[in-house]
Amino acid sequence: MSEFTPRSAKHGRRRRRGNDEAWEWVQALAVAVVLALIIRYFIFSPFSVSGPSMMSTLHNNDLVIVNKVLYMFRDPKPGEVIVFHATEEKDYIKRVIALPGQTVSAYNNVVRVNGESIEEPYIDEGNRTADFGPVKVPEGHVFVMGDNRMNSSDSRNPEVGPVPIDHVVGRADVIFWPLKDFQVLW
Incomplete structure (x- = not known):
């Protein structure tokens, strides 16, 4: 018995995977920005x-x-x-x-x-x-x-x-x- 997945369902999974990946990138960038701000304002700071x-x-x-x-x-x-x-x-x-x-x-x-x-x-x-x-x-x-x-x-x-x-x-x-x-x- 073979499974049949409608084309629209495959397309929806790819889109969901793409959305998940985009969300992971947004989270990673947000964490990076927060860490950079913490380091900059509380730990090390540049001075001219x-x-x-x-x-x-x-x-x-x-x-x-x-x-x-x-x-x-x-x-x-x-x-x-x-x-x-x-x-x-x-x-x-x-x-x-x-x-x-x-x-x-x-x-x-x-x-x-x-x-x-x-x-x-x-x-x-x-x-x-x-x-x-x-x-x-x-x-x-x-x-x-x-x-x-x-x-x-x-x-x-x-x-x-x-x-x-x-x-x-x-x-x-x-x-x-x-x-x-x-x-x-x-």
């Missing part, structure tokens, strides 16, 4: 460097990936490059120099934390640090400076001052653009 304050580590228009999760588990550490809310409209990128309760100063081109000079391999020779301080970093704050010390608006500037830790967006982890400057920052 604006200005010369972090030269020679970072240059104007470099794009970096900012890790937004790390500081949910620990506070920033000295030497880390962070992005923070400087104003409601503007984010800055600078390097952590001192932590809450520490005293920071500079004299004769040497930065000191609690009276001890710090190693700064990221500073180009000839890049000067103007004398300042001493400044005691308030609890719940970090003291930040740009790597281009003579051209940086940072914690030495009263308008910026020590940065509240709750204003820190995250740690800059990777320079990803331009490709010739690709580099891990920690």
Whole structure:
């Protein structure tokens, strides 16, 4: 005995299969978009460097990936490059120099934390640090400076001052653009 399936029934199954496949693609794309948004807004975020304050580590228009999760588990550490809310409209990128309760100063081109000079391999020779301080970093704050010390608006500037830790967006982890400057920052 042979089965006979009317032509319209075969056509209906193909159409249903096509609709099912289209629906699966829509679901897959929706999941991909949601995951991308979660990653973008809660885990990693691109940041565009604006200005010369972090030269020679970072240059104007470099794009970096900012890790937004790390500081949910620990506070920033000295030497880390962070992005923070400087104003409601503007984010800055600078390097952590001192932590809450520490005293920071500079004299004769040497930065000191609690009276001890710090190693700064990221500073180009000839890049000067103007004398300042001493400044005691308030609890719940970090003291930040740009790597281009003579051209940086940072914690030495009263308008910026020590940065509240709750204003820190995250740690800059990777320079990803331009490709010739690709580099891990920690």
